[in-house]
Amino acid sequence: IEWQNTIGAYLTENLLDIQQTIDGGYVLGGSSSSNGFEDKTEHTQGGFDYWVVKLDVLGNIEWDNTIGGNSDDNMFSINQTLDGGYILSGTSASDISFDKTENHIGPSYYKDYWIVKINESGEIEWQNTIGGDGSDGGVSARQTPDGGYILAGISTSDISGDKTEPVIGGCCSNDYWVVKLSPDPLFCSITSTITPSGPTTFCKPGSVILNAPIDASYIYQWKKNGVDIPGATSSSYTSINTTANYQVYITNGTCDDISDSLLITANMKPNAVVNNLDATNDLCFDESIKLKANNGAGLTYQWFKGATPISGATTQIFFATTPGNYKVRVTNTFGCMKISLPYSIIETCRMGNDTDSELAVNVYPNPAHTELFIQTTGFNAEEIKVNMYNSTGQKIFSVVNNNTEIMQINISEFPAGIYTVLISDNDQTGVKQFVKE
Numbered sequence: 001i002e003w004q005n006t007i008g009a010y011l012t013e014n015l016l017d018i019q020q021t022i023d024g025g026y027v028l029g030g031s032s033s034s035n036g037f038e039d040k041t042e043h044t045q046g047g048f049d050y051w052v053v054k055l056d057v058l059g060n061i062e063w064d065n066t067i068g069g070n071s072d073d074n075m076f077s078i079n080q081t082l083d084g085g086y087i088l089s090g091t092s093a094s095d096i097s098f099d100k101t102e103n104h105i106g107p108s109y110y111k112d113y114w115i116v117k118i119n120e121s122g123e124i125e126w127q128n129t130i131g132g133d134g135s136d137g138g139v140s141a142r143q144t145p146d147g148g149y150i151l152a153g154i155s156t157s158d159i160s161g162d163k164t165e166p167v168i169g170g171c172c173s174n175d176y177w178v179v180k181l182s183p184d185p186l187f188c189s190i191t192s193t194i195t196p197s198g199p200t201t202f203c204k205p206g207s208v209i210l211n212a213p214i215d216a217s218y219i220y221q222w223k224k225n226g227v228d229i230p231g232a233t234s235s236s237y238t239s240i241n242t243t244a245n246y247q248v249y250i251t252n253g254t255c256d257d258i259s260d261s262l263l264i265t266a267n268m269k270p271n272a273v274v275n276n277l278d279a280t281n282d283l284c285f286d287e288s289i290k291l292k293a294n295n296g297a298g299l300t301y302q303w304f305k306g307a308t309p310i311s312g313a314t315t316q317i318f319f320a321t322t323p324g325n326y327k328v329r330v331t332n333t334f335g336c337m338k339i340s341l342p343y344s345i346i347e348t349c350r351m352g353n354d355t356d357s358e359l360a361v362n363v364y365p366n367p368a369h370t371e372l373f374i375q376t377t378g379f380n381a382e383e384i385k386v387n388m389y390n391s392t393g394q395k396i397f398s399v400v401n402n403n404t405e406i407m408q409i410n411i412s413e414f415p416a417g418i419y420t421v422l423i424s425d426n427d428q429t430g431v432k433q434f435v436k437e
Contacts, residue, residue: 005059006089009034013051017077025062027086028053029078032066042066045098050075050088065122069094071104071215073114077140077215081184084105087149089113089141102129105305107163110135112161113151117184130179132157146254152176154419156284183254190218192250192257202264203333203336207240208249208264217252239264267334270299274328274343281393282347282420282433291318291328291343298333325349337380344393348420348431361423361430374421374432379403381425409437 007013015187016026032051034286035043040051041064049068052075056062067073067088075090092114104230105112112131118124131134132155139153155177157163168175190213197209212220214235223233224244229237245261276289293301293316303313304327310318320326325342362375374386381403388397396414401407403425414436423430 003059005055005061007039007053007061008032009037009040010351011035012048013040014048014074016075017079018434019078019080022084024057026055026059027078027080028055028324029075029086029088031074031090032286034163040064040066044068045073046070046094047072049073050116052086052088052118054122063122066120067099067116067124068092069100070097071095071108073100074111076138080143081143082147082417083184085125086118086120086122087141087143087150088116088118089139089153091137091139093218099124099127100129101127105129105131106133106135106157110156111170112136113153113179114138115139115141115149115151115181121352126184128181130162131155132163133160134158134172136163136177143184144180149181149184151179151181154218190255190257192248192251192259194246194248194259194262194289196262197262200263201267201334203269203334204241204266208239209236209238210246210262210264211236212248212250212259215252218250219252221248223247223251239266239269241266243267267332267336269336269338270294270296270330270332271346272330272338272340274326274340276343276392280391280418281345281389282391283321283345283347284420285322287321289317289327291320292316293328293330293340295317296330296332300331302329302331303327304329304339320345344389344395346389346393346420346422346431348433361421361432362421363421363434366410367435370410371435372409372411372434374407374409374423375405376403376407376423377405378422379425379428379430381427384423384425387422387424389422390415391418 013032015030021027031048033044033048034040045068048065050073051066053060053064071093073092075087075088079087081087091111093111094100112129113136114129117125134156136155139151141149141151154174156172158167195211204434212235220233222229224236243265245263247259247261249258271294273294275292277287277292280286301314303318307322323345323359325344327340327342329337329339331337360377364373384401384403386399390396416436419434421432
């Protein structure tokens with residue numbers, strides 16, 4: 001004899017199973033009706049309770065745990081599980097009380113299977129009461145390679161409760177009853193998470209790629225606002241221009257998990273429009289052209305001349321005093337911005353080559369009604385460009401001419417108003433205005 005140990009309290013202890021543990025010690029499983037005394041550290045809960053005792057390699061008690069409800073609970077087997085904990089199997093007549101979280105299924109004088117999972121320190125992780133309308137007992141449990149459990153015992157129950165098949169031998173006869181449990185949720189290693197590839201709040205148009213953990217055994221289903229997204233079954237999903245809550249469900253056929261919701265916010269860009277509040281865009285007729293950007297709650301502004309921001313020009317109104325192309329960048333409260341189309345401010349009285357006496361542009365009749373003639377001299381290029389602008393600076397006509405001296409243009413569809421004709425080649429520019437009646 002290397003060593004021995006007598007373990008008990010002052011009433012009855014029934015040891016029904018023992019297993020050597022992965023640390024070289026031993027775990028004992030059975031039942032006890034004793035209160036805390038001698039080796040037992042806890043009182044009985046009902047009649048008999050499950051009693052688990054952990055020994056070290058020399059047989060010394062490391063810990064014990066009394067597990068039970070308000071009636072008789074008898075353990076038949078204990079086995080160490082893959083996570084280092086233990087699966088306890090036996091029978092119970094207890095209802096919800098003390099450690100028991102489910103009511104007894106059959107009549108009070110019959111027992112059910114009672115499966116309890118504890119961790120390596122003896123603490124309860126989960127439990128399951130399984131039975132029918134008869135007596136179900138003598139159960140033993142083993143963990144299966146998929147992380148689930150196989151239960152084997154005897155049953156006199158007919159179809160009822162958890163039992164889906166009738167008793168074979170008639171009333172009160174025992175049949176084998178084998179039950180397979182799905183994997184322990186604590187055994188499953190799948191953790192579903194979403195990792196975005198970039199910011200989860202962005203301006204339209206925009207997108208972000210959502211990534212789930214990758215494993216060859218995983219099957220995916222992405223959800224938007226709690227509803228499956230058709231066809232979204234890969235490890236990633238791209239959210240485009242959409243504000244929504246996203247989740248990903250992952251399974252490997254044995255275990256599964258669904259991620260927490262991730263909110264993706266796609267904000268609209270503001271409008272950006274420049275309006276001329278004056279009657280002309282020509283500084284020769286108005287020394288200061290009043291430009292106004294579109295309004296809106298919380299909008300901020302930055303004016304540009306060409307591609308250069310204008311220092312201090314950050315209000316909705318801007319007064320242009322020099323010719324050029326003006327734009328406004330509008331930003332909303334989400335930080336989304338948009339730049340307007342350029343608006344042209346001209347100064348016709350200073351355009352053209354006034355010092356070149358050979359360059360001349362003449363338009364007639366002025367005022368004109370249906371036809372306008374443009375006479376040019378002094379342009380050197382083979383082709384010249386003719387552009388016409390209305391009083392707001394909008395280009396309403398454009399043509400390339402082969403430098404004929406007199407051009408005839410039909411203006412019958414032009415609205416009445418003041419127009420500017422700008423004629424240019426590669427080196428020179430000439431400007432004239434006319435009135436359409």
